[in-house]
Amino acid sequence: MKIIYEILKDIRYTDTRIGSASTREFSSGNTLPLCGIPHGNNYLTLMTRNDSSFFFHPDDENLISLRLTHQPSPWMGDFSHFQIAPVFDKEETLYDKNKSIFRPNFLEVSYKNSSKLRASMDNSSGIINFKKVSSFKIFADGLVLDKSSDSIEGYVINYAGCEDKNLKMYIKIGLDVDFDFKKDENIYYVKPSSEDFSLIFATSFISEGQAQLNYKRSPKDLEEFLKKSKIAWDKYFDKFSLVHKDYEDKFSKFTPYKKIDQVKFFYHAVYRVFLFPMKFYEKDIDLNPIYYDTKSKSVKSGKFYTNIGFWDGQKTLFPLLSLVAVDDLEKILEGILNFYRDTGFLPKWLSPDERGLMPGTLVDNVIADCLTKGIGSHMKEDFLKAMVDAAEKESADDKYGRFKAKTYRKYGYVPSSFHESVNQSLDNSLADYSIGRVAELCGKNDLAEKYYKYSRNWEKLFDPETKFLRAKDENGNFIKNFDHFARGSPYTEGSAYQNSYNTYHDFPILIELFGSKGAFEKRLDEIANADSTYHVGSYGYDIHEMVEMHDAHLGQIAISNQPSFHLPYLYNLIGKFHKTELIVKTLMRDYFSYSFDGFPGDEDNGSMAAWYILSAMGIYPLCPGSGTYQIGLGFFDKMKVKLFNGNSLEIESKENYPHKNFLESLNIDGKPFKSKEISHQDLIKAKKISFKLSLLPSEDAYAG
DSSP: OHHHHHHHHOTTSOOTTTTOOOOSSOOSOOOOOOBSOTTOSOEEEEEOSOOSSOOOOTTOOEEOEEEEEOOSOTTTOOBSOEEEEEOOSSSSEEBOTTTSEEETTEEEEEBTTSOEEEEEEOSSEEEEEEESOSOEEEEOTTEEEEEETTEEEEEEOOBSSOSOTTOOEEEEEEESSOEEEEEETTEEEEEESSSSEEEEEEEESSOHHHHHHHHHHSOSSHHHHHHHHHHHHHHHHTTEEEEOOOOSSGGGGGOOOOHHHHHHHHHHHHHHHTTOSEEOEEEOTTSOEEEEETTTTEEEESOOEESEEHHHHTTTHHHHHHHHOHHHHHHHHHHHHHHHHHHSSOOSEESSSBOOOSSSOTHHHHHHHHHHTTTTGGGHHHHHHHHHHHHSOOOSSTTSSSTTHHHHHHHSSOOTTSTTHHHHHHHHHHHHHHHHHHHHHTTOHHHHHHHHHHTTGGGGGBOTTTOSBOOBOTTSOBOSSOOTTBOSTTSSSSOHHHHSSOOGGGHHHHHHHHTSHHHHHHHHHHHHHSOOOOBOGGGOSOOHHHHHHHHHTOTTOOTTSGGGTTGGGGGGGGTOHHHHHHHHHHHHHHSOOSSTTOSSSOOOTTHHHHHHHHHHHTEEOOSTTSOEEEEOOOOSSEEEEEOTTSOEEEEEEETOOTTOOEEEEEEETTEEOOOSEEEHHHHHHOSEEEEEEESSOOGGGSOO
């Protein structure tokens, strides 16, 4: 089939197993090899382990089944999933992991008994071609199926967490040959009239009739699925083009880095960025968007997205979308607003509805960042109302809204008697800044000033002696026996080192509290040069983030997790640009690889992949809502980025050798650019950014 050849020869269609060699004890991405289309309703993957969350590992040889999944992360679990597997003589079936093919829109499983499966996906439907398979089974907890005329129909009810305890995903399955169908205990067996056949399935969270409609709209054969899904992926892959040539001289003998693998990893990052959030809406018979509201247990008009943690995505994923995928972003914003209308709160971690994980309501940062850039402006008044309302009330169910919002307003911080009190306080301050930004955009300056004042609350937790943010009790006293290496509460997924410098909106004040830029630099140097000591703290045992930080040997820069994403860029704020450049270049060069253990930690819903893409572009959005980016170094020889406004931005790096870690000069559109910060508006108008790299730092590269 020609279309398969086209996919396999296109290096942008990377091996989706990158980052999947992960376990509970150590993450190399914690990814699944997901097959589907960008922001799809469903994804298809493989299951090699009988584990509720960590059910695939690329080193396994026993293949249990193909699995229709909605799992955004093993830490969240799956929902509305079911499995399909051939029935062979042996229950545990060996497959050839080297011959099998894993691509964004194509799966090919080669069994060692010479049987074969080929699969592809559309938005709400998928196809599996079987070769040399006499029968197959369909199974899952909560699965109810029956044969209806020439098809199989039913539903599945299973979830890691959901407001609707009877959330149904309706299923319709059709075969292109006659078949027998029977149930044995909780497994459904299908015996087709031929050993070579195709199965097409469609799903819906709306109704049985909608599942039938989605099935009717589905492509009809594998080639049609592949063509349609390739068009969907090319739309996003085409936004980036790279030139990263092998060395023309003999330098290649001095370096272990394969440029082609760096290009492949970049496109794998692009693939990851556009998987999540997933659509949770469908098109009715009149092509109008509708979604199932699990709170009211009713179908509503409009768009909705799920499987996203805004604590994770607000720093990198959504700022990247604001440059290259504004249409997607405006639809996601509509879904955020619909969630507020349905629940009275803004979402924190959706899967499929509110799971209530992570501190604060950093979706406020996503909203402010978009509106500041003119994205979704027609919704700004509605968003301001929602943001203010959600910030000032508490739900009887703690998973909704700000945790202990009234207590936070009373003290200006969340007291130490509550879980993750420092990060709860800090993230509320960040969200208050975002509310101030949106109020200012709406011309409500008094309201803006009120929330800007609230956004300074984090200062109450700054300890001038240790220069960390520390937990306080209700009487305003710092908690005794402070251990800056201790992980967990009062901090989130880290220690004081990783969580005391997340004042994105207030770094000038933080530096002032340190006493000088020199004192702040000394602390940043301490973070970078410290050994990777950690104490288990409130966790009471080693968790994967601790081990990942230790084994990376990056001091206390835990690049494996979101709280540290911005730390390398903080040197820019005190004029020590060469230190930012060195750390970022080292991370880009040495800590990401085109391999099954390719990420330095959890690749949460595109957040780490987006960090890589933005850093490769030579920019980083330090403060969502500010409308600015810090400048680092371009990583590839040449990159062209098709921005949302139709502009094509070329980014080149001259003298781009692995050991040249510093900026000698920076030109934008042919003119020297001395600042290490660029506005969103200037960036999207630029035609060419040219970095020239050097072996040693160059004072001439910067102003002053």
